Amino acid sequence: MSPKSYISYTAAVILQTLANGYRHGFDIMDATGLPSGTVYPALRRLEEAGFVESRWEKEIVARREQRPPRKYYDLTEEGKEAMEEAVRRYRLLAQSAPTPIRKPKPERS
């Protein structure tokens, strides 16, 4: 039994969110509506399983934006496969997935 076939719905949602270009923990939370206590442990598990890899933002980018460097996550090849399999399994996933955009834009008040 490969772990791929047993990826949880939440993990699949997170994988798909990553595939759609959301790369930071908080952005994933915004896109999926999942709480931080769910998103982060899931990311760690996915990273451990090799579906996701994390990297630190370049210092220079962070400094330009006057904040500490952020960590971002990317799908690996295995991650992509796992996600595609999950999409086949969880049919609702395709509908519930957030639309691919670069940045969450809250509406102006």
Add this chain to the structure above:
Amino acid sequence: MSFLNRAAGKPFRLHLWLIRAIGVIVPGRLRRDWRGEWEAELRAREAMLEEWNRLDWRTKTDLLRRSVGAFWDALWLQSYRWEDEMIQDIRYSIRTLAAKPGFTSVALLTIALGIGANTAIFSLVNAVLFSPPPFSEPERLVMVWEDASFAGFSRNTPAPANYSDWKTQNQVFTDMAAVSSQGFNLTGDGEPEKVEAYRVTARFFPLLGVNPALGRVFNADDDRPEAARTVVLSYGLWQSRYGGDRDIAGRAILLNGEKHTVIGVMPAGFQFLESHIKLWVPFAATAEEMAQRNSHYLHVIARLKPDVALPQAQSDIAAIQERIARDYPNEAGRLKAFVVPLSEELVGETERPLLVLIVAVGFVLLIACANIASLLLARAIGRTREIAVRSALGAARGRIIRQLLTESAVLSVAGGALGLLLATQSFAFLRRLIPDGMKLSANLKIDSETLLFTLGVSLVTAAVFGLAPAIQASRVDLNEALKQSGRAGVSAGNRRLQSAMVVAQMALALVLLISAGLLIQTVMKLRGQYDDLRPESLLTVRTRLSENKYVEHARRAAFYDQAIGRVQSLPGVVSAGYTTSVPLEWKGGSTGFAIEGRPPQPGEVNDALHRQISADYFRAMGIALKDGRYFEETDTNQSTPVAVINETMARQFWPNENVLGKRFKLGRADSQRPWMTIVGVVADVRQMGVDRAAKAEMYFPYQQITSHSFLTPRDLVIRAAGDPMSLVSAVREAIHAVDPDQPVSNIRTMEEVLGEEMAGRRTGMTLLAVFAGLALLLAGVGIYGVLSYFVTQHTSEIGVRMALGAERGDILKMILKKGMSLALVGVSIGLAGAFSLTRLMASLLYGVEASDPLTFAGVAMMLAMIAAVSCYIPAWRATRVDPMSALRYE
């Protein structure tokens, strides 16, 4: 605006602070990364929100919510801990400890004893002092007592009429109930059995809020004198006599020969005041009984209204009692009343002994800590090179201290686990210290609280014994330590610390030893009061006559005459006698009396314990005659009524007078009862308690007292020529030959009666003695260990001295002087400490002062001697040092 400025503008942001706090539990290896990621996210979000001008309280709450989620993230990361430094440290510690099995097992055992003793006493204290009685809302339950201090009873059982006045007039209780003791002969279905029972008013069970395990409890209809007889059984009796029969409800049982229908069974662990109560019957008082103001025999329990505090209840009851005193000056003129919380009532007088035990086990643990600290210090000296190598390789000092502390923690947690095991083994013994009022309901067990306590104590212990040696050990001089020939350097600080540990152990051990010495003397003195009775050769049995069967006096007298006749003729019996109660078995049963020619002042009550006895009782019991004569066979219901009184009664009521020939009568002077002439005075025997002064006591020949049938003799005492217990079956047969249905109970030697009375004290004393012995052992080992190390460390110095001409005697003196000076400093400090601490126990002592000079001096001398022996062995070993090899070693 730069990021830094922004941060400076908002000095405290809870969400960031939370991340820092939660980060503490993230495994050290991952902590930096983890905090970095979370902080960056939170700050980026903050910056974005600020840019959008939307950093309001709602979004701030959202940030906070997100940072709380970090906790789950941190928890999830705990699985990485195994690769963490801490685990490395633990693994390393276990390896080093396992490499030195001798040291490790001594240390483990020491810690286990220290922590085990603390855990055991903690469970006891927790069960007795901090567990509320198992009734509903127990904090609102109180007992109401009469205060008859004027007659020597500061806590008196209330009279029925007073109880009913309190019940009807009070404004502070939601409910009130009364209880009185009653004994029954339980016959039919099996051996006749004497059982102790409570008569309880209908509100008793509902007031406590306890439901029966089976059937129902009494209602108002059961609690009427004319109602059909009913009974509620205790769980214990239901199991032992009826085999836990679930169909018991509705069955009739015979109590004093009368049918009572069982209506319910109380749950296991239910008890009120006394643990040996086997069943409950309705109080079912007649109107006359409830109007009684002269007989005081109730226990009164009440439940406070929810908004009423204790002082309020106190003043309400006091006010009612004042009215009663005004209305009935003769019966209650000087009587007062007061309220006591039930929990306080149940704990009784055990609080002080428990406090002493807590202090004692604390001391034992401290000594154990000091002991292990010196062991660790000594060991650290041996490890100087290892530590030096590690720091040379770049280990920071903090890292080394942490490693050494981890070692201590591993030791003490393992010791704690072992201690827990020891503690569970002690529970059977410790149960004896639970006061009778909670014997069935209180439980000694290892629960989560105990586990938490043990873990906490273990960690604190590790810090106490581990910190100082760790800091000392980490302070190494690399240059010195790494030199090939470098003698393991013992710093002056290190030596001072070792000396301090020895002094502390000696001082603490001395305090414990003195306390134990005082308690041992107390127990011996208390027990010694009864030596004249030679209790070891006295057998006591109880034959309580059924009130329904032995109604007439003549019938009772006939039973006693025949029983005594038969028992006295048994081989091995020296003498035998009947009494209402042997000393200590019934701390009550007093009646009022009037003295001839001395009319009482209003409100004055003459009152003494009332005992009806057979002629030979004094001789059998061994109570000495002080004046006049004992009773004789010639004192019959035909002859002049006579009485014998104890010395206290003579002193109290006829001070400086010759009492022989004086007359008094039971009840009031104008009653129809006969005057009784005092024909003898006997020695006092403490009947109310081993540590209570003897109370006035009057004895009458049972043949002459036809009134007061509830004080009719029930205890038979037999003076045996040999082993008293060997007479039991013969005595039982003799009684059954007189009346085959008569239960024989409470078969014990007088020694056992005394033993039971002193059980609590004896247990407390034994525990303290054990702790003191432990302290002595540890302190002895401690001083021995330190001196041994001293000798090993100074082998070369000793060699040089001897090479230069020092005699063996000089060396012996030098080492002994070093050890003994430490011991004597410890002893002096200990003496001062004991002087101030033994006052704590003053109320527990009898016949010996809290600062008894003999005990202080004797114990100090004993400890000094033990110390001398402990010093002698290493000192002697020092004299065996061969100068040549010692110098070669150098």
